[in-house]
Amino acid sequence: MTVILLDPLRPEVLPLAAMKFVVGPVLVTEDVHPTTLWALQNAAAAPVNDDGDPLTVLMSTDRSHPLVRARIDRGEVVIAVQRHSGDALVEAVALMDTLRRNGPWESQQTHDSLRRYLLEEVYELLDAIDVGTQDDLREELGDLLLQVLFHARIAADDRVAPFDIDDVARSFVAKVSHRTPGILSGEHSDLETQIREWEERKAAEKARGSILDGIATTAPALALAQKVLERLAAAGFPKPEVDPELLSVTVDVGGRSTEDLTRQRVLDLMDRVYAAESSAQAAGVALTNPTQWLEHLGVADDYVAQDDSAQEGAEQEGAAPNVSSEPDAAQEPTERTNSGPADPLPEDARESTSTDEVATADDETSTDDFVPVPDDGGLRDDDESATAQPDLDDDVSLDDYYGSESIDEVAADSNDAGDTQTPEPGAPNVVPRSPRED
Known part of the structure; x- marks a missing residue:
């Protein structure tokens, strides 16, 4: 009859198109979380040998499950949760969370202990950009992503001022959205305007007291x-x-x-x-x-x-x-x-x-x-x-x-120079730089 494929990372999300099929008998494979099984009134665990009863609906999170493959081969309709770009990041976050809780090495790490690994990954990424292949570049970007996820997960354990990877993502979205309103709204697509807009808004955000504020002194x-x-x-x-x-x-x-x-x-x-x-x-x-x-x-x-x-x-x-x-x-x-x-x-x-x-x-x-x-x-x-x-x-x-x-x-x-104009004390010095700098 019908196969309903749930997202394993969000098993509670049910496609709208599948709503009318869950009122009758539903067989659920073992990979589906028990809470989903309990939420369905007419659900039951799928037998090992599914005879493909046309009156039953099969629900699973695994497209490669033997029962799912058998029904797909018979031509039954498949209703699946739509995947989006970035969905794999959710899986990466869940993996990092598991390692932090259960891994003997991961559970002992601190921001400071990871410093050298972070620096090494940056240099390896630069090497991949210079002389590597696309496969090398993808791998090194993954290694750098691990560092971002790791540091965010460590920060989530902080008892004084905790934050997690979602806070990191929200910070990124808020910063870039505020500094590029013209681009995001479609008001303009001019490079010089974008840089000026970025720098002006950045200067207003930072309210720096020194022209050297924001410079990373740990750089080479x-x-x-x-x-x-x-x-x-x-x-x-x-x-x-x-x-x-x-x-x-x-x-x-x-x-x-x-x-x-x-x-x-x-x-x-x-x-x-x-x-x-x-x-x-x-x-x-x-x-x-x-x-x-x-x-x-x-x-x-x-x-x-x-x-x-x-x-x-x-x-x-x-x-x-x-x-x-x-x-x-x-x-x-x-x-x-x-x-x-x-x-x-x-x-x-x-x-x-x-x-x-x-x-x-x-x-x-x-x-x-x-x-x-x-x-x-x-x-x-x-x-x-x-x-x-x-x-x-x-x-x-x-x-x-x-x-x-x-x-x-x-x-x-x-x-x-008689026409020299001196700005008001404390006025920020705006230095034109790349709009992606800090």
Whole structure:
């Protein structure tokens, strides 16, 4: 007569089309949950040898069950619960729940104990993207999914602030829905509009007190350096205050870990930025140009002294200092650093790794190009405003952003610009990034 196939993960869900068939005799296979059997008034366990009585309905959750296959082969009508994309995730969640409760290894794990596995899975996924097959990619995505399910299940056991995988999914839906209203509503499909919409809403959500908020300091050192420098470039941070060792990294074979050295330099720079922001906040100032940064970094007097020294030297030689022309290759802008140049190593014992290798694996660019900064966001002599907002499409180098002049020249130009507009204190600095970033 009829075969009704239930969803094994949701056995209580009965298709509407099957409602009229469950009022008469119903045979139920052993895989159906007992609660379903009890809910049906005329249900009974199916015999081992079903004779295919045309007056009975067979109910099961297993399409491959021998009794189900026999009836399908005889041409009986099959009514099944409709499956949807993502249904297999429900099964994965149930599997993870069982392992967490019954597995001796899984039950002992914590967020911290899984850290190394999570990192390994990310790297293996990146390898599959670079050189693997589609099968490799599917497998590694599954391994990464395991980590997400595992951490969510561990969080569900927390006695203080528990959450589960459904809370994780709801968080994702809420965030993306709020940040992409134009796309989801069909109002627009423009990339630039989507990025701007995403960043504006993200800035309103986060209400960050620092331009460095939200940066993962556990990222690899070079990736961390790139992220920090991107944020600083967009905020008008003076380039001479960036340790030159962050712009070009030298690997000292047999020496101290380059990863550790680079990370420490980035963290030191971040500490200086936080201190400057605290000073500016106390003074009610929004840091938007080099002059303000120098003042609250506590180094403005150093640059005044450099200017005075240069002026005196020029007067003694009987010529005014040239402050308008760009320095040639041998005249780098003055940079403050506490470490002198390292002793040169033999060529066979030294490798030089430019930070821009983190930014792209395909293009060979100069060190100054490793941080993409929009063209019209730079502080240059020809800028109409020292606080011009960056364009979302144009990428240029750090030198193009900060300009090749010394920082005192840039600061002077910024102060001379009569139409400079300073945003309200505490106004967020919106940095254009991928709409999928955090």
